[in-house]
Amino acid sequence: MAYTISKASDLTGINPTTIRYYDKEGLLPGIQRMNGIRLFTDEDIKWLHVLSCLKNTGMPISRIREYAKLAVLGDKSLKERQALIMEQRQFVKEQIDHLLFYMQELDYKEWYYQKALALGSESQVNPDDYEKETGKKKPALL
Incomplete structure (x- = not known):
C-alpha cells in the first residue's frame, strides 16, 4: 500500500515537515515519487518509526545518516548497525x-x-x- 506524506505523518506521529527534512537529509532511501509527491510504503513507515526512535533517544543526525547508509547495504552491515544500536542503547x-x-x-x-x-x-x-x-x-x- 502507498501512503501520502500526510498519511505517513498520521501513522507515525512525525510531523510532515520533519519527514521532508529526513528525506532532504538522505535518511529515507528509496522513497518513491509520483508526479513529485512522496509515496510511502509499509516498509517506509517502519523505517520512519526507527528514525523517530533514534532521534528521540538523542542520536545525532550524523549518526542516524550513518545508520541509514549502513541499512541500505543490507546484511553486509549487520555488525556495524548492531554496534551503533548498542552504543545508542x-x-x-x-x-x-x-x-x-x-x-x-x-x-x-x-x-x-x-x-x-x-x-x-x-x-x-x-x-x-x-x-x-x-x-x-x-x-x-x-
Whole structure:
C-alpha cells in the first residue's frame, strides 16, 4: 500500500515537515515519487518509526545518516548497525540511570513537603522518617 506524506505523518506521529527534512537529509532511501509527491510504503513507515526512535533517544543526525547508509547495504552491515544500536542503547541506559538518580531526589522532596504541610512546619519533619515511611532510601546527597 502507498501512503501520502500526510498519511505517513498520521501513522507515525512525525510531523510532515520533519519527514521532508529526513528525506532532504538522505535518511529515507528509496522513497518513491509520483508526479513529485512522496509515496510511502509499509516498509517506509517502519523505517520512519526507527528514525523517530533514534532521534528521540538523542542520536545525532550524523549518526542516524550513518545508520541509514549502513541499512541500505543490507546484511553486509549487520555488525556495524548492531554496534551503533548498542552504543545508542548504552547512551539511553545512562540517561535513564541519571534520571532515576534525580527521581530519588524528587521523591524525597515530594514526601518532605507533604510531611511539612501535614505537620504545619518544616521544622517538624524528621528526614530519618523517610526510609521508615516509604521503604525507600534517602537520596545520597542528603
